[in-house]
Amino acid sequence: MSSLGTRLLELYVQLGGGVLLGWVLGRLLPKAVPALLGQFLFWIGVPIGIFSFLRGADLSGSILIAPVAAWVAILAGAGLAWAWSGAYSHQNWSKATQGSFILASMVGNTGYLGYPLTLAIVGQKYFVWAIFYDLLGSTLGAYGLGVILAARFGMGTQSVGQLILTFVKNPAMWSFGLGLAFRNLPLPESVEQLLRVSAWSAIAFALVLIGMRLSELSSWGSWRQASISLSIKMLLVPLVVGGAVRLLGVTGAPQLVIVLQMAMPPAFATLILAEAYNLDRDMAVTAIALGAIALIVTLPVLLLLFAV
Numbered sequence: 001m002s003s004l005g006t007r008l009l010e011l012y013v014q015l016g017g018g019v020l021l022g023w024v025l026g027r028l029l030p031k032a033v034p035a036l037l038g039q040f041l042f043w044i045g046v047p048i049g050i051f052s053f054l055r056g057a058d059l060s061g062s063i064l065i066a067p068v069a070a071w072v073a074i075l076a077g078a079g080l081a082w083a084w085s086g087a088y089s090h091q092n093w094s095k096a097t098q099g100s101f102i103l104a105s106m107v108g109n110t111g112y113l114g115y116p117l118t119l120a121i122v123g124q125k126y127f128v129w130a131i132f133y134d135l136l137g138s139t140l141g142a143y144g145l146g147v148i149l150a151a152r153f154g155m156g157t158q159s160v161g162q163l164i165l166t167f168v169k170n171p172a173m174w175s176f177g178l179g180l181a182f183r184n185l186p187l188p189e190s191v192e193q194l195l196r197v198s199a200w201s202a203i204a205f206a207l208v209l210i211g212m213r214l215s216e217l218s219s220w221g222s223w224r225q226a227s228i229s230l231s232i233k234m235l236l237v238p239l240v241v242g243g244a245v246r247l248l249g250v251t252g253a254p255q256l257v258i259v260l261q262m263a264m265p266p267a268f269a270t271l272i273l274a275e276a277y278n279l280d281r282d283m284a285v286t287a288i289a290l291g292a293i294a295l296i297v298t299l300p301v302l303l304l305l306f307a308v
Helices: 003-028 032-053 065-087 095-106 114-121 124-153 160-168 171-181 189-216 223-248 252-262 269-276 281-306
Strands: none
Touching: 003 032, 003 114, 003 189, 003 281, 032 124, 032 171, 032 189, 065 095, 065 124, 065 223, 065 252, 095 124, 095 223, 095 269, 095 281, 114 124, 114 189, 114 252, 124 171, 124 252, 124 269, 189 281, 223 252, 223 281, 252 281, 269 281
C-alpha cells in the first residue's frame, strides 16, 4: 500500500472510530447526553485544549495569513453561493433556502472537526495555524457576517444583539486571549502534563460528539442544493484559494493546514443560525450530514495535491 494510502487508512481509523463510536452512543444513550457533552466541551474542554496547544507555540513568521485566508475563503464561498442562488435558482428557491445555502457554503466545522483532523495529519507544531484560522476566521465569520446574512434572508427569533452576546461569551475566544498572553509562562511539569492530557481528551470527545450529532440528523430532502453548496465549500474554494496562498510564500505544512480548514464540512453554526432566523433547516441539516460523508472522498484529493 502506498504511503498516502497507509496514511489515509490510519486517519480514517483514528478519526472515523471516534465518530462511529459517537454515532452508536447517540443512538443508545438518552438525548440529553450529547447536549451535556457539548456543553462540557464548549465551556471547559475546548478552551483548555486551546490554552494548552498555545503553550510555547511559535507565532513568528506569517501566521496571520491563516485568518486572512479564512476570510478570503468565507467571502469567496458566500459570493459564489449568492451568485449561484440568485442567477440560476432564485425563481425556485425561497429566501430561507438561499440563506441556508449561502451559510453552508462559507463557514466550515474548523473547530470540532478541523482541530483533530489537523492534529492527526500535520501534528502539533503547526496546530496554532488551525486555531488562528478557526477563532479569527470561522468563528467571527459565523457570528459576524453569518448573522448579518441570516437576518437578511430570514425572520429572526433572536435579535442580532443576542447572537453577538453569544459570540462575546464564547469561552474559546477568552482562552485564546489568555493562551496568547501566558503561552511562555513557566508552569510546573505536573500542570503541563495535566493540560496536555486534558487537551487531547477534549479532541477525542469532540469526535464522539460529532458522531452523536450526526446520529440525530435524519433529513436528506435538500440533497441537490446541498451538493452544490458542498462543491463550492469543500472543493472549489480550497483548491483555488488554498492554492493561491502559495503566492504569499506559505507552503508545506502551513499551507496544508489552511487547505484542510477551508475544506471542512459546514459548521453546526449554520444550523444554529438557520433555527434562530427561520431559514431552511432541512437544507442546513442535509449539508452538514452530506458534508461529513463527502469529506471521506475529498480528503484524499486534497492530500494528494497539497500533502507535504
